[in-house]
Amino acid sequence: MSRGSVTVRVARWSATHPWRAIGLWLLLVVVAVGMSAVIPKQQTKADDTWIGQSGVASELVRQANLEDKPSETVLLTDKDGPLDKAAATTALNQLRQTMTAIDAVDGVGQPVWAENGKAALLPIQLKGSADDAADNVDKLVAATADVQKANPSLQIEETGSASLDAGIWKQVGSDLARAEKLSLPITFALMLLAFGALIAAGIPVLLAFSAVGAALGFYAPLSYLFPDGGSVANVVLLIGMAVGVDYSLFYLKREREERRRGHGTVDAVEIAAATSGHSVVVSGLAVIVSMAGLYVAQDPVFSSMATATIVVVAVAVLGSLTVLPALLAKLGHRVDRPRVPLLWRLNRRIGPGGISRRILAPVLRFPKVALLLSAIAVVALAVPALGMKTEPGGLSTLPQTIPEVKTMTALQQNFPSEGMAYDVVAKGKDAATGLAKVQQSAVDSGEFVVTPGQEIRKSDETAVLTLVSVRPDTSEDARVALERLRNDLVPAALTGTTWAVGGETASSVDYGEHQRNQLPYVIAFVLSLTLVMMVFTFRSVAIALVTTLLNLASVAACFGVLSLVFQHTWAEGLLDFTSPGFVVSWIPVFLFVILVGLSMDYHVFVLGRIREGVQEGLSPQEAVRKGITESAGVVTSAAAVMVSVFAVFATLGMIEMKQMGVGLAVAVLIDATLVRIVILPSIMVLLGRKAWWPNKLSKEPAAPEVQEPELVSV
Template identity: 90%
Template sequence: MSRGSVTVRVARWSATHPWRAIGLWLMLVVVAVGLMIAFPKQQTKAEDTWIGQSGTASELIREAGLENKPSETVLLTDPDGQLDKAAATTAFSQLQQKMTAIDAVAAVGQPVWAANGKAALLPITMKGGEDDAADNVDKLLAATKEVQQANPSMTIEQAGSASIDAGIWKQVGSDLARAEKISLPLTFALMLLAFGALIAAGIPVLLAFSAVGAALGFYAPLSYIFPDGGSVANVVLLIGMAVGVDYSLFYLKREREERRRGHGTVDAVEIAAATSGHSVVVSGLAVIVSMAGLYIAQDPVFSSMATATIVVVAVAVLGSLTVLPALLAKLGHRVDRPRVPLLWRLNRRIGPGGISRRILAPVLRFPKVALVGSAVVVVALVVPALGMKTEPGGLSTLPQSIPEVRTMTALQQNFPSQGMAYDVVAKGDDAIAGLTRLRQAAVDSKEFVVTPGSEIRESGGTAVLTVVSVRPDTSQDARAALERLRNDLVPKALPGATWAVGGETAQSVDYGQHQRDQLPYVIAFVLILTLLMMAFTFRSLAIALVTTLLNLASVGACFGVLALVFQHTWAEGLLDFTSPGFVVSWIPVFLFVILVGLSMDYHVFVLGRIREGVEAGLTAQEAVRKGIVESAGVVTSAAAVMVSVFAVFASLGMIEMKQMGVGLAVAVLIDATLVRIVILPSIMVLLGRKAWWPNKLSAAQPAPAGERELVTV
């Protein structure tokens, strides 16, 4: 890099026109907020996730106009045991009166009593489609709550697709608020520990938070193309805080370092722009390239995550290259004020890389031993990943703290006909006769039941039969029941006919299988593009191959830890969850692209420092020692921020967020310690100058004193 590079020119302009740069950044944030108000965020619709045979079934049902109307169920139970029929009848009468008065209710059925005498239910059919039910379900929940208050001797609860979705969104909102409440002060505390000064600690947190807000605003109009699948806000906060703080940290640390060497504020900003600023650009591009791999999955939820993450990373990079130099130029030496005496002295006493220098010394002295030993540890962590099971999330993976989830679980326990339902669609002249044969065969198998009053629906030559599995509502049982229908019962009952098995449960199974099928393509896309990117950036095929190998090691270790934690019960009390026995199917795909991108943050930064040493004429061992030690403080601080933010998500209620948080926190911890301080240095020392092959990387000619530090990747 030179003084004429784009990052340096942008930083110089921002540093010499600080108020303009700060004003433009504030204007950017204001415009983003305006976009959020002007363009309400769009959510994915049910048909957006239709896929496979279940998608075909849904399409056939919609074309024939045979969709089931959305429904809710009110469950009555007695906490002391047998249900008092007289009291229950009174409650049912109140429920029927209140529900009938609600415009969104199409019909209220008759009470159904459980065979065990411990429960009774009231079925309610709503008007319109699923979107209409989602908009009006709160009215039904309010009515149910009023009847519960009038009948305290019984437990009166409501469950259904719309109410469970409402409960999930409420839990997600609560989780997000909790994550914000914890992650911001925790990140600030870590920055305070890293800098020992309040202003220096506050700048990265402030910029990261403003980047998150701006990204959510810019995503709002994009949601009309890539609608939110439900996780965008969580992902933007998770990734935005991590990379936003890291990018500011890289820049701010280098600027402070150059000021300590005697450079003026503007010169220090230019040097930071040419070195750390360029690393930030490369790291940001690496994250963007990795996240683009999610588009290969051809999944609307992943596409929304990819789009939102790309936006927040781009905004964070822009902020670190524009408003950050402006703030540093305006503040000057005051960025290190006010100092926290104890932390400031501790930072000065330890010095840059004080701890890593001691760890690195034996690695450089015995690189072969260090490489073999660390490889054994990584392999031991990777081995459990070979047995990792992935299944789609369902009722069994939702937190029991959600009232509607508890109600649905109790409902299925008392009424087997309320379990996992499958819609069998047949088209043709023999459709009704074939489905009649299927209904009898399904009931005779003792594996399925048909809900009383549920008839075969027919329109225009298309007929639909709904059967319910008697198995527990788990992903493994859902797949087993679906396979029994598709591979045995339906083909025998409908030979030669056009048919498909769908329904919500089948959609969940097909969705999980689609994600497993697409994972190899996502991995290939991300690895190939990042390999090419590293080869171009460092002009070295060896560096590109080493980077790919280390990325795979970190991801493999992450998957191994996920399998150890979530497929067993030993960590349930520690992390407050009930083990589902598997990892939710979308987690591995998402974690892979995120980890490859995030690991490039400090990987590029560290390699840039090592390359500076090689170009300065140092031996491979000395260049590695200098590069690792000088970047250790930044890498450690960056990793600490990432691990802490991700660990916050590991404490949330939703199992998907918990698995994502644990996976990311563990992977970054392993990557920043074992991989970057042991494996990478030992490989670089053993390879020597061959590490930069085919680039011979001759030592640079001595440069003027003011420009010598302007050489990096």
């Protein structure tokens, strides 16, 4: 890498004008945070996620102006047993009076008593659209709470689409706050262990946190093009802290090493920019390329995740190339102050590659045996992935600690007609007559019921019938009921009529099917681009193919662990969750893209060190030994940060966040240990110089863009 490269020129300017560089970075962060405060972030709307036959049904309903008005339900139960009808009647009258007085309420229906005598419900219709209901639901929740206080002997709770969404968002906010509180001190502790000095440990954490804040601000205007599907903040924190710390870590450690070799501060910064700086750019591009694969899924939620992640990675790269050199130039030797005596001496005592050299020795001596045993281990972890079930998330996957979820579950248990609903939409001259036949056959089958008072809605030639499945609210039962309607009951009754089966439950099933269908395209896109990128970076087809193989091995092991953990019950107590028996459908697509990007994050550093040894004339075995041991500390520290941040998400309440956290933590752990210290070295030794085909690697100074020093050695 030329000392006159862009990364070096930027670093030189920052190092010679430190206050300007620091001031510009602070201005960037302040402006970004201000944007997030001034520009309201846009959320995905219902029609953004319409897909498949359910999307067709939703469009037909909207064209005919037959949408259901938003509604909420208040459920009354008795804590001690059967419902006291007299007490419940009093409470229902109070609820009716209170709710009617709220401007957002369009009407209050008649109370419905459960056949089992254990519950009663009060239906409430709201004015306006679903978005209006979301804005006004807090008024209804407050009114329900007031009536609850006046009737302490009863359990009075509200649930519905608007209140359920509000409860979920509240849980997400709580999870995000918890992740922030845990990830920052854990990351700082790992950096302290790596550097043994407070300032050096604090710089990567502060830069990563500022990158996260700036990225969230820059995403605000972009949300008008890619609306937030609900997970942007979580993903930005998850990925931003991981890559932000890693990029600063690589750069900072190299600069410290060059100063110890006798270089002045500015020269050390330039050398770090020529090596680590360029590697950060390559790694950042690898993550960005991988995340772009989410656009292939053609899903607005994934598009928002991809956009936000690309922004936070770009900001983290920018910070590492600009403000970090300025800070290092300004601090100079003071970056190693104040030292933590025990940790500082421990770093010095262990020395470079101390532990990794011992692990690597038998691998280099018996590469075939090492490759065989490690391959068996990876295959053993990956085998359960063959039985991995993916289903869309639903009521059964939401934490029962969310009051609205608990209330909705109790509501469906006491009132089967409030369960999974399907909208059968027909368009034609005999649409209403045909739907009457559908209703009759569906009810006669015993598999569906009709909500009392719910009639067939008509407008011109379009009619809508809402049927409710008597099956439990689970993903498997939802799919079975939907297939029964689409394949048997509806086609038999609506011959010669345009029809579609939709509704919220059908949309969830169609969404999961769409994700499964798009996964092969996402995989092909990401692997193809990363393959080309590795060929371009190392001028080697063999290296690119090995990289692809190792990425697939890590992903397969990750999917196997996910199946073992979340499709069974043995880990429920350990991770505090109730097993749904499947992996949420969007998780595999997301994990694949993230894992390929993050594994590339440090893969180039390891291979670069090995390539440098080969170019210096070392034997393939010696080059592998040198490359692995010299990069082991960096890889270990980077992986430790990622694993710790991801593991925090495994402790959160939302099961999607748990699955994402467990999958990422396990995959990075396997990738940084078994794959990079055993499988990669054994393959490289067995291939010898053929690994670099068709590049002959003449004995010239190695391209230093992937040279990295070690941190805490392993």
